[in-house]
Amino acid sequence: MKINDVSKLTGLPISTLRFYERKNLIPDIFVQRDANNYRIYSEEVVEYLNDVKALLFVEFSIEELSLLVNQQLHLTYEEKKKIVEQKIKEIEDIQKQLRKSKKFLKAILEGKVNFQTKC
Amino acid sequence: MKINDVSKLTGLPISTLRFYERKNLIPDIFVQRDANNYRIYSEEVVEYLNDVKALLFVEFSIEELSLLVNQQLHLTYEEKKKIVEQKIKEIEDIQKQLRKSKKFLKAILEGKVNFQTKC
DNA sequence: ATGAACTATGAACTTAGGTTTATAGCAACA
DNA sequence: TGTTGCTATAAACCTAAGTTCATAGTTCAT
Numbered sequence: 279m280k281i282n283d284v285s286k287l288t289g290l291p292i293s294t295l296r297f298y299e300r301k302n303l304i305p306d307i308f309v310q311r312d313a314n315n316y317r318i319y320s321e322e323v324v325e326y327l328n329d330v331k332a333l334l335f336v337e338f339s340i341e342e343l344s345l346l347v348n349q350q351l352h353l354t355y356e357e358k359k360k361i362v363e364q365k366i367k368e369i370e371d372i373q374k375q376l377r378k379s380k381k382f383l384k385a386i387l388e389g390k391v392n393f394q395t396k397c
Numbered sequence: 398m399k400i401n402d403v404s405k406l407t408g409l410p411i412s413t414l415r416f417y418e419r420k421n422l423i424p425d426i427f428v429q430r431d432a433n434n435y436r437i438y439s440e441e442v443v444e445y446l447n448d449v450k451a452l453l454f455v456e457f458s459i460e461e462l463s464l465l466v467n468q469q470l471h472l473t474y475e476e477k478k479k480i481v482e483q484k485i486k487e488i489e490d491i492q493k494q495l496r497k498s499k500k501f502l503k504a505i506l507e508g509k510v511n512f513q514t515k516c
Numbered sequence: 517a518t519g520a521a522c523t524a525t526g527a528a529c530t531t532a533g534g535t536t537t538a539t540a541g542c543a544a545c546a
Numbered sequence: 547t548g549t550t551g552c553t554a555t556a557a558a559c560c561t562a563a564g565t566t567c568a569t570a571g572t573t574c575a576t
Contacts, residue, residue, distance in 0.1 A: 282522070293565055296524090301563090314572060316523055332498045336455055336491060340563070362502050369499050372455060373492065379451045380488050383481050401552070412535055415554090420533090433542055435553055459533070 279319040288327045295327075302344045303330060337369050398438040407446045414446075421463045422449060456488050 285292045298304055299317075308323040333343055345353065346361055353361075385391045404411045417423055418436075427442040452462055464472065465480055472480075504510045 280523080291565080292523090294563090297564060314523075315525095316572085329498075329501050332494050333501070334563095335494055337495070337498060359506060362505050366499060366502050369495050369502075373495055375451050375454055376456070376488050376492055376495075379448075379456060380485060382448050382452070383485050383488075386481050387478060399553080410535080411553090413533090416534060433553075435542085453533095 279321065279323070281317050281319070284319045284323060284327070287324045288331070290327060290331065298330070298340070301340050302348045303340060305347055305349070336372060337365060398440065398442070400436050400438070403438050403442060403446070406443045407450070409446060409450070417449070417459070420459050421467045422459060424466055424468070455491060456484060 279287075281292050281295055284290075284295060288295075290298075295304075299309065304323070304327075307320065308326060309317050309319050312318050330343065334340065338346075342361070342365075346358055382391065398406075400411050400414055403409075403414060407414075409417075414423075418428065423442070423446075426439065427445060428436050428438050431437050449462065453459065457465075461480070461484075465477060501510065
């Protein structure tokens with residue numbers, strides 16, 4: 279698969295795919311180069327990138343995620359486990375916040391909240 | 398209450414409080430000026446800002462939220478209702494994404510996911 | 517075999533959401 | 547009454563996460 283195919287299958291712009299690679303977010307197992315230096319992606323990269331998208335959307339920064347997936351940095355399993363467990367806790371906090379926000383927004387809909395001067 | 402009190406009670410830096418005000422995120426009912434041009438906040442601003450914090454954390458941009466709370470823009474109730482309903486839907490999408498991410502992270506912990514070359 | 521479409525790179529640019537700095541006017545307390 | 551601390555503003559600065567641009571090589575369709 280070439281970069282354009284991956285872009286279409288994941289919905290990520292080509293520029294973003296190249297950017298993620300520069301940020302070490304795409305392990306070598308997913309992408310190699312052909313004779314013309316074109317990127318050739320494995321099929322599995324699509325599922326991987328969909329997970330990455332979800333993780334980056336709310337809970338991870340590129341730097342954090344890169345730390346986790348980048349074997350150059352030689353994090354031990356224990357170190358990675360710690361990061362992941364911490365992240366799961368953070369997600370649970372976000373879930374709590376979201377339930378709170380939803381309540382607040384619903385209260386607005388029902389006219390129970392008003393932060394504006396009446397006039 | 399002066400700005401330093403609000404900062405301490407909400408955990409928002411003073412610079413952020415001033416910044417939010419410039420972005421029309423703090424309705425006039427919550428803040429007035431005294432004889433020295435110092436900001437004097439009402440007690441209610443603390444709860445309001447805690448809600449704002451939650452909303453900005455994941456689901457709203459400053460601009461969107463300002464649109465909603467800023468009466469200068471004269472949005473009708475119906476227009477605001479539409480924005481809020483849309484936002485609730487988006488939150489539900491985020492909640493779905495988060496459940497997916499959590500699953501993925503737990504699979505990593507259990508060794509069921511591996512995006513790295515074994516060596 | 518040539519023009520449109522695809523690929524590559526490095527560098528510059530952009531936007532959101534703040535933070536920091538420079539400068540100056542009040543305040544509070546010994 | 548002075549000096550430490552709080553407040554104000556405007557403008558400059560910063561970082562993350564991309565995007566766009568300039569330039570150049572490749573490939574595909576006709």
